[in-house]
Each structure stands twice: as C-alpha cells, then as structure tokens.
Amino acid sequence: MRIIFSEIIKLFSKKLFLVCLVLFFVANGFVLYYTQQNNYNTSYLIENKAEYESMIARLENVSKNQADNYLTEKLKKLQNQLHKVEDKDSVFSEIMLLQNLKNQLVYINGYDSFIGEMQSRADRQKSFSIFAEKGSFSYNNLERTPKDFEHLKGIELKIGNNSAVERSTTFLLTDLLVFALVFLVCILLFTIERDKGLYGLVRSTKNGRLNVIASKLIVLFGLTLLIGCVYYASDFVISGALYGFGDLDRNIQSISSFENCSLNLTIWKYLLLWLGGKLLTMLALSALLSVIFVLIRNTGMIFIISAMGFVGEYVLNVTIDSAAVFNHLKYINLFYLLTGNNIFGNYLNLNFFSQPVNIHKVFVVSAVVLIVTSSLICGTAFVKQSQSSKNSRVLSAICNQINRFNPVRGSVSVLSGEGYKHYRTSLVALVLLALAFFGYNNLTKDIDIVYQSAEDSAYSEYMQTLSGEMNDEKEKYIKDQEKYFAKLHEQLDSIALDNSLSADVKNAKSEHIRNILETKGKAFENVIEQRDYIKAVGKEYGIKPVYINNLFYKRLLENSQREWEYFALLLGVVIFSTSNLFACEHKNGMANLICCTKNGKLRLLLSKYVVMLITLSSAFVLIYLPFFINFSNTFGTDSLNSPIIFMQDYSGINSTMTIMQNIIITGLIHYLVSLTLTMLGIMLSQLLKNNILTMIVASVIGLFPCIMCVNLDSVRFFTAFQNGMWQWLMPIIIASAIIICAVCFAFTVISFSKVRLRK
Amino acid sequence: MKKFITLLLTVVMVLLCSCKVTDTTDIKTSYNFETDVPYFYRTGDAINPIAISPDGYYFIGDFGIAIYVDKNTMKGTPLCNKPNCDHTDRETCNAYISKSIGHFIQYYKGYIYTLNEVYNADKQYYEPILARYNLDGTGFKSMTNPINLSEAGSVADCFIHRGYFYYSTFYGIYRLSMDNLKGEAEKLYKVKNKEEECNNIHCLNAYGNYLYFEPFEINDEGETEEINYSLNLKTLELKKLADNVAGFFNDRLITAKGDPDKDKIYYRICDLDGGNSRKYETLPIDDELRFDPLRKLHYVQINNDSIFPEKLTAYDSKGKELYSTDLPKNSEISFTPQDENYFFEIRTQEDKNGKAKKWLWYANKTDVGNELKFKKLCKLSWAKIELPGYITVG
Numbered sequence A: 001m002r003i004i005f006s007e008i009i010k011l012f013s014k015k016l017f018l019v020c021l022v023l024f025f026v027a028n029g030f031v032l033y034y035t036q037q038n039n040y041n042t043s044y045l046i047e048n049k050a051e052y053e054s055m056i057a058r059l060e061n062v063s064k065n066q067a068d069n070y071l072t073e074k075l076k077k078l079q080n081q082l083h084k085v086e087d088k089d090s091v092f093s094e095i096m097l098l099q100n101l102k103n104q105l106v107y108i109n110g111y112d113s114f115i116g117e118m119q120s121r122a123d124r125q126k127s128f129s130i131f132a133e134k135g136s137f138s139y140n141n142l143e144r145t146p147k148d149f150e151h152l153k154g155i156e157l158k159i160g161n162n163s164a165v166e167r168s169t170t171f172l173l174t175d176l177l178v179f180a181l182v183f184l185v186c187i188l189l190f191t192i193e194r195d196k197g198l199y200g201l202v203r204s205t206k207n208g209r210l211n212v213i214a215s216k217l218i219v220l221f222g223l224t225l226l227i228g229c230v231y232y233a234s235d236f237v238i239s240g241a242l243y244g245f246g247d248l249d250r251n252i253q254s255i256s257s258f259e260n261c262s263l264n265l266t267i268w269k270y271l272l273l274w275l276g277g278k279l280l281t282m283l284a285l286s287a288l289l290s291v292i293f294v295l296i297r298n299t300g301m302i303f304i305i306s307a308m309g310f311v312g313e314y315v316l317n318v319t320i321d322s323a324a325v326f327n328h329l330k331y332i333n334l335f336y337l338l339t340g341n342n343i344f345g346n347y348l349n350l351n352f353f354s355q356p357v358n359i360h361k362v363f364v365v366s367a368v369v370l371i372v373t374s375s376l377i378c379g380t381a382f383v384k385q386s387q388s389s390k391n392s393r394v395l396s397a398i399c400n401q402i403n404r405f406n407p408v409r410g411s412v413s414v415l416s417g418e419g420y421k422h423y424r425t426s427l428v429a430l431v432l433l434a435l436a437f438f439g440y441n442n443l444t445k446d447i448d449i450v451y452q453s454a455e456d457s458a459y460s461e462y463m464q465t466l467s468g469e470m471n472d473e474k475e476k477y478i479k480d481q482e483k484y485f486a487k488l489h490e491q492l493d494s495i496a497l498d499n500s501l502s503a504d505v506k507n508a509k510s511e512h513i514r515n516i517l518e519t520k521g522k523a524f525e526n527v528i529e530q531r532d533y534i535k536a537v538g539k540e541y542g543i544k545p546v547y548i549n550n551l552f553y554k555r556l557l558e559n560s561q562r563e564w565e566y567f568a569l570l571l572g573v574v575i576f577s578t579s580n581l582f583a584c585e586h587k588n589g590m591a592n593l594i595c596c597t598k599n600g601k602l603r604l605l606l607s608k609y610v611v612m613l614i615t616l617s618s619a620f621v622l623i624y625l626p627f628f629i630n631f632s633n634t635f636g637t638d639s640l641n642s643p644i645i646f647m648q649d650y651s652g653i654n655s656t657m658t659i660m661q662n663i664i665i666t667g668l669i670h671y672l673v674s675l676t677l678t679m680l681g682i683m684l685s686q687l688l689k690n691n692i693l694t695m696i697v698a699s700v701i702g703l704f705p706c707i708m709c710v711n712l713d714s715v716r717f718f719t720a721f722q723n724g725m726w727q728w729l730m731p732i733i734i735a736s737a738i739i740i741c742a743v744c745f746a747f748t749v750i751s752f753s754k755v756r757l758r759k
Numbered sequence B: 001m002k003k004f005i006t007l008l009l010t011v012v013m014v015l016l017c018s019c020k021v022t023d024t025t026d027i028k029t030s031y032n033f034e035t036d037v038p039y040f041y042r043t044g045d046a047i048n049p050i051a052i053s054p055d056g057y058y059f060i061g062d063f064g065i066a067i068y069v070d071k072n073t074m075k076g077t078p079l080c081n082k083p084n085c086d087h088t089d090r091e092t093c094n095a096y097i098s099k100s101i102g103h104f105i106q107y108y109k110g111y112i113y114t115l116n117e118v119y120n121a122d123k124q125y126y127e128p129i130l131a132r133y134n135l136d137g138t139g140f141k142s143m144t145n146p147i148n149l150s151e152a153g154s155v156a157d158c159f160i161h162r163g164y165f166y167y168s169t170f171y172g173i174y175r176l177s178m179d180n181l182k183g184e185a186e187k188l189y190k191v192k193n194k195e196e197e198c199n200n201i202h203c204l205n206a207y208g209n210y211l212y213f214e215p216f217e218i219n220d221e222g223e224t225e226e227i228n229y230s231l232n233l234k235t236l237e238l239k240k241l242a243d244n245v246a247g248f249f250n251d252r253l254i255t256a257k258g259d260p261d262k263d264k265i266y267y268r269i270c271d272l273d274g275g276n277s278r279k280y281e282t283l284p285i286d287d288e289l290r291f292d293p294l295r296k297l298h299y300v301q302i303n304n305d306s307i308f309p310e311k312l313t314a315y316d317s318k319g320k321e322l323y324s325t326d327l328p329k330n331s332e333i334s335f336t337p338q339d340e341n342y343f344f345e346i347r348t349q350e351d352k353n354g355k356a357k358k359w360l361w362y363a364n365k366t367d368v369g370n371e372l373k374f375k376k377l378c379k380l381s382w383a384k385i386e387l388p389g390y391i392t393v394g
Helices: A002-012 A015-037 A040-047 A049-060 A064-082 A088-116 A118-126 A137-150 A163-168 A172-195 A210-243 A267-295 A299-319 A334-338 A359-384 A393-405 A414-425 A428-444 A454-466 A472-497 A503-541 A550-557 A560-579 A583-587 A590-594 A602-635 A659-688 A691-708 A717-722 A726-753 B002-019
Strands: A349-352 A355-358 B050-052 B056-060 B066-070 B076-078 B105-108 B111-120 B125-133 B157-161 B164-168 B172-177 B186-190 B201-207 B210-218 B224-226 B228-232 B238-241 B244-249 B252-259 B264-270 B278-284 B287-291 B297-303 B309-316 B321-326 B342-350 B356-364 B374-379
Touching (some): A002 A172, A015 A040, A015 A691, A040 A049, A040 A088, A040 A163, A088 A118, A137 A355, A172 A210, A172 A267, A172 A691, A210 A267, A267 A299, A349 A359, A355 A359, A414 A602, A428 A602, A454 A472, A454 A550, A550 A659, A560 A602, A560 A659, A583 A590, A659 A726, A717 A726, B050 B105, B056 B105, B157 B201, B172 B201, B186 B210, B201 B244, B210 B244, B244 B287, B252 B287
Antiparallel strands (some): A349 A355, B050 B056, B056 B066, B157 B164, B201 B210, B244 B252, B252 B264, B264 B278, B287 B297, B297 B309, B356 B374
C-alpha cells in the first residue's frame, strides 16, 4: 500500500502532470462549448432551450395522436406566417423546434412496427434460399436478431430533450485527451525512473520487483478510471448545461439514433453503461501501453511504435469493408470502439465460426482478456527483464559495422558532437531516412491526371490549345468550336426526324452526339465562362488575360488533403526531433558536465539550434519539394508565372501575384509555423527535461489542433488566399511566429544558463 | 533408401499432376451457365444490372443496392441478412455491394462479382476493382488491384467469361485471367483514331470463344465509322463483321442491317466469326428482334415511336405468332432482358404521394396462353431516404 501511495505522490509531485490535467480539462470543456455554440444544426436548440423544454412539457401529457395533430397544425400555421411577419428569425426558430419534435414523433410512432415486425422480416428473409442454409452465419443472424430485440416489444417511448445525451456521447476530443493523459501517466510511471537509472536501486530492494510493478499498474488503472470519469462526466454536465438534460428516465430507444440499441435501459442507465464501456476501452489501452513501456526500453521507439499502432488501427478501421471476411479487425478496433455509441448503442453481430456474437460481448471479453494478459506480460517482463535504457540493438549493430571502416578521428567540435547525438542517439537520422523514401516516392509516383469525367478530360484538351495568353488565334479557335456545336445540334434534330434509320441506329447515333454534347459541350461551356472571367479580370487589373488549366493547378494549389498530410507530417517530425534535444543532456546528467566547461553553454545551445534548423530544413525540403518537382515534370511549368487571379477560385485574392509567388509565400508560411513549433519544442525539451513529456505536450499544442482540422477543408492556407483573408492573416501569423520564436528562444537561453551542478 | 524416396516422389508427382482439373469450357461453343457471361441480358449497348445464379437473380437497384429474387418464389429482398437494418446506411448494410456507376453484377462459379471503387489519393480519383462476394452478400474480397486508368477514362463495361475478366475503357478492351487477377492486363484492342473524350467502344458481348464489340473510330475521310468486330478469344484473330450483331441463336450469330429505302431490316444468320452468312428474317424497320436463349423462339418488340416500346410479341422460328402483350403507353420501361423463363423490365410509376418510384416487373414465359402477363416483382429503392452520390437504375 505504501508503494502505491508513493507512486501517486510521485505522479502528483510532477507539476507538468497537474498542469496537463487542468489544461486538458479546460481545453476539452472550452472546445465542447465552442463547437456546440457554433454548430448550425444544434445552436437553435441552445438559443431556445426554455421554449423547447416548455414545448416538450406541453406534449408529454397528451396522446401521440393529439401531439401529432398539434404539431402538424402548428407547423402549418407558422409556415404560412413565415412570409408575412417581419421577425422571420423567431418564427423560423420555432418551426425548427417543432420540426425537431415532429421528427421525434414520427420515429417513435414507427418504432413499434420496427420491433414488432422484426420476426416476420427475419422469417421472410429466411424464406430466401441464400439465407436459408441452416448453420450459416446469415441464417443464425436472422434467428438471433429478433430474439435479441424481443424484450423491447411494448416499451414506451417518449419525446424529449435528447441533445445533451447525443452530443456528449459523440465528442471525439475527450477520447484523444484522455488517451494523451493515460500516455503521460505511463511515461511518468515507467520511463522517468528508468531514464534516471533508479531501477537499479529499486529492483534490488526487498519488494523491488513484483510489488513495484503491481503498484504502478494499480495506480495506472486507478488514474485511468478517475481521469475518464471526470472528463466524460464533464462532457455530459457541459452539454446538459447548454441544451438541458431532458428526462433521463425515458428508455434510451426514445432517441432515434438508438433505434438499433437492443438493451432495455433508461437513458441514465445507458449513460452509466456507456461510461463503463469507455473506461474499459481506456483500461485496455493503458494495459497495452504498459506492456509497450516495459518491453521497449528505448523511449523514442516507444513513441514510434505507439504512433504506428494508432495509425494502423485507423487504417484498418477505414479500409476494411463491413462485409469483408475479416471485418473483425474493423470492429474490434480502437477507433470503432471509441467512436460514439458503437459498443452499446448499436446492434452488430460479428461472425465467429458462423455464429453471430454481439459486439458488446466481444468487446467486454476482448477488453478483459487484453487487460489481464497485458498486466501479466507487463509484470513478468518487469520482474525478469533488465529495465535499463538501451539504444536500438539493430541500429547499434549497423553503426558499429559502419564505424569499423570509419574510425573516430578525434573531433571535439561541439557541432559535430551535437550532430552525432541528434542524428544517431535520438534516431533523427532514421526519421530523415524515412522522409527520403517518402520524398523519393513523391518524386517518382505517377500523378498524371485521371479525369473524373469525360467533361474534365475534354476541358484539359481545350486547355492544351488555349493555355497561355489570350490572342486572336485562340479567339478564332473558340468561334470555330461554337460553330461545331451548333452543327451537332442540327445533326441531332435531323436524326430524330429521319424515318429511314432503324431504332437501334437512331439510338446509337443520337446517343453518340448527346455524349459529345454532355462531355465536350459542357467542357466548352466552362471554357467560355473562363474566357469571360479572364477578360473581365484583365480589364480590371490592366493585365493581359491568360488561360490557366484549372484542373492541373487546382491539383497543385488546392489539395486540402495533401496540405494537411504534409503539414501534419512535418509537425510530427519536428516534435520527434526536438523532444530529445535537451532532454538527453538532462537524463544522462551531461548537463552537469557541460555547464562547467568554457563556452559550454552558449556554444552548445547555438549548436543545438543549428542542428535542429538543419533537420527542419531537410525535412521541409524532403516533404514539399519532390511533389513540386514531380508536378512540374508531369504538367509543365508554363503557367507558373501567370497571375493566380486568372483562376476563378482565386477571384477574391485582390492581387496579381503569380502562381509561383503564391507557392513560395505558402511554403514560407508553412516553414515559419513549423519553425515556431520547433522553437517551442526546443524550449519544452529544456524545461521538461524529458523527451516523451516534450512529445506529449508539443503534440497537444501543435498536433492536436491539426488533427481537429483534418476534416475542416476550409481551414487551409489556400482558402485564405481564395477569399482574400491572406492580406491580414499572413502578417498576423508572421508577427505571432516571430514573437513566439523570440520568447521561446529567450526562455530556453535563460533556463539553460541557469543549469547548475547538482549538489 | 534413395530408390524408395525417388519412387515415393514419383508417385507423389503423378498424383499431384492427376489432381489438376482441366477446364474444358473453352472447347465447347454452347453457353455454359457457370463460366459464361449471360449474353442474353446484354441488349445492344445496355448494361443490364442483372445476374443469374443457380437459385435466383441478383439486381442492382437504386443507389447501388443489391436485390435478390428467389427463382422458386419470385419474391425479392435486399441482399442483407440483418432484420434490424433499414438499408439506409451504406457502411453497415450488406446489400450495397456495387459501388460503381456501371452497376455491373455477375454470377461466376459460386460467387457474385461486382465492380467496387477505391480512392487513389495521388490521382484524386476513384479506381475500380473487381469485388467478390458470397451468394448471401457476405465475404467481400477485393480480387484485382485498382485498375489503372491513366489512358483510359473509366471502365465503361465489363464481364467475366470463360476464365477471364474482360473490361472496356473509353479507348480499349483488356482482359485479366481469373487465375491471376492481380497480374498485368492483356490489351485486346485499342481504338485507333479516337473521336472524342467519351466511350468509343460499344455493344461489348461474348458468346462461346468470341468477343463482339463496336468501336467508333474516325476513318481516312475524317468521318465517324462504326465497325463491328469479332475477336477469336483463343487465337486473338480480329474479323470485321458486315452487319451489326443482333443476337445469338442455336450457337450461331444473328446480324442485322437496315434498309431505310425499303423500310426493312434484314437479319442474317452466320457462324460465330461472321462466316457462312445466309438470309434469316426480314422485318419492318421499327421492329426489333430479340432471341430466347434456349428455345427456338424469337420475340419482336414493336416500337411505334422508337422511344417507348408498345407491344411485345413472341413468334416461333417459323414465324407463327405465339403470344403478345400491350405495354403501358408512354411508360418509361428501361429494359427487357430475357432468359429462358422470364422477361424483366423496370417501370417507373408514381406512388400515393406522387413520387416517381421504380419497380421491377417480370413476365413468366412458361405459363402463358395467348398473352404475356407482366407482374410486379419488387421495388428498386429500399432506403428510407435518397442517398447522395450514386446514380439510380433505369
């Protein structure tokens, strides 16, 4: 028991842990509040909470028919009023509230037949030969499903305020933050002592092995439960405060998104079960992490393996088809289990040897098995294995082989020493090597355009002729094309009137012409629109109109997925590379040695910055340049010097900057932002003195906002150029970046200059 | 000991060799249900989203939903084994097995094949793959690599026939061996002078060891020319056909040529490669000849205005009228493919709320007297709401 308390005290004595605990909690609450307030689909429920709840109260004590009649009549009346009244917004809000209740009522009225007819639907499906084979999964599933829903027959559903339950159970950020905190707890419990070499001492004591690991696991699991409870409960409290809690004694099936829930539970009981599911998932995750932290003693490698596992799970979840033979990997998957109400709020049977097994049973069993086996493996490994930090054996073996042919020449340069520590000891060389492969792939992969439609293809063909400055020859070409399409329309009319052709021939010929009109014809309409646009822009800005192939250059400039991927990758590299920059000095006690040498601090500090800048620049070049070269090789560079405003998407840019200038400015902004995060990472590495802690905090500051933006296509740099925001946004970004960089540098210098010999 | 091992190895090798099953389907000419494309569902340029299996039919309905129709009961259901499913969510409903615009579906050797799509982030394009399912819609397996369409536009048509997966793009015809679907596709034909950026290969079909198609190409005079070809799938010998391919009957090819001056259409019967052609039938130019795959019967679909078919009449091979039916006037009837037992068609009708709904209809050819009666089979749209992003049938 004493060891457990000691572990808890150790954890809570870390200021960083407390700061993260509070900071994440506040951030979680703020983001939940902000996103709900600004969600167009739900904000009307927040603004009219009192009215909505009074409407519900009014309808609670009347029959469903009466409620339906009331809602229908009221809606009709308000819709008629909408065109007549001046205060349209309030009427519109009332209509939306009533429509919300009406939709709930329609769902509730249909639920009885959904449940009541399930058996007959299953029987009907079993009458088809493909589902009728006894012993097959389909047959067994048709047998099982109605039985699982049987007990829901006759349950009473009520309309009510469902938003708090729906929103709080589907908020993704909480899962990410709880996971980050569990990861942080693992670092503090498992790596700090190992990095400081304290295990040698701890493990040699009487209760130094099994008791220590048992205590660590108890603390890890306990804190996981505590953090999970607090965070998930806070989501419900915040959502409830925003939307109202509603009647929690209704059946969970009263909420339409829980139509497929097969558990007969009230809402509050369901919420407890949902919380239990989340906590069990987090416990399983923490157990798995504990195994990784104990088995792998290289801290950088822990981060890499965890990240790979995370990405792997995501890929499996997204790419495996729901009807695939091995769909188990899609559903017994971290992302599926953590998403919304998938465990208990939905109904899914998995195929185990043709037997349908419900996902919540599979989940509970696999989570418990994972927790038990992981704990056993973790305990055994901790007791049996040495827990001293080690570098990668493979990497060491490779380096030793290389060193045989490249003996140490006795350089004492601080810069080369830093380079060695940074690239070899901190495994940054491996990361750059991986980026080199990434760059090579980007340089050589086939990015040639495959047209999504024949219209696009025809447009590109037009642009082969028209691309470049507008001139008389191109104008004549467009007039010729206009004549060509007029002729096609005439041909179509003559085919329709020609009785000498058979129906087949008529169809084939007219179909062919229609095809041309729907493809090339539409493409030509786009060309005409583009011509009119560039003429108008040319006149407005006093520059010569230029045709730009929008399809090609949209691919270069407006790919929101690539912009996000590349930037997230760069941030990932920055976070990984900066994390160990100062941490390695502190962990091995080298700081004590360095601080007593002449020029030991400043020169070392500057060397670290130089090395990190080289890494950042190399990573930036390896990530961004190969694709640009590949693009230039594939599509040419003809239009790079054309003003970007001639692309219709950039009509709001208010500048005559060329495409090339736009690319350079965007690149510089990306570089500047990543440089800012680099400076921040370096500072964190010095302040926190631990590489994984640095990674976690830097990820939360830099990478998590980036992850939150993955699906927000409008939050990209190119959109700022398109809507003209760049003119004020870029100076703000530049000024902020400079200030943050300066502050971080100052903090780092001050903090490092204060390093003193330990007494 | 060495002798014993040598003897043992020899016996094992002989046994292993004898285990090889020789596929003899390529020797026969006649239609083989297990291995051949159901050529009778491919009418002219139409790719009818229908497959026939030993026990039933598979149709692709609205938004790509697969509908199974049992041969015994002639009743339809979505290909989904979940009684709690409302067939609205493509992610969880098993019935959405076709995710391509062409809505290809075919039964082949115990499985159902469709065309699915995977997203290629580099090219920002959905690339087609051949997907295989168990007959109950479970057990999805991706069979091919994403088909590279760099010079092709899109897969315009495809089918499986005698051990090969054939597909046509805007500009060419390719095939992949079913034994090596992840291998390199073999190019069978390439359009020489493409006219436009649209599908230039039409009327793809196969019968026996021959592939038939009609490319639209520009001739030396700069005019679009429609040439009919037959391709011997064993020797890859390409032959021009004099007339359009109209159908197959009794293991022979029927071709057609219209004479606008005489208001007649002339049908000829010939060998599968187009040789030994002789006169077969002459009909008014507005009529279309369709063939029953097995019986010695043929059917004439009378078209009064070339858009909406108005009458369907069955004749035997001697020209004697057997039975007929009047089709609803000015109805949208999407296709009338037929097999040995049934005609199928899609009719669009308004429901109680005035919304246009598509229904599958069928007529049983075996239990008719003088009239062919079409009956409702099942609806084609099963989702509660209109699903975005996918075309509907018909």
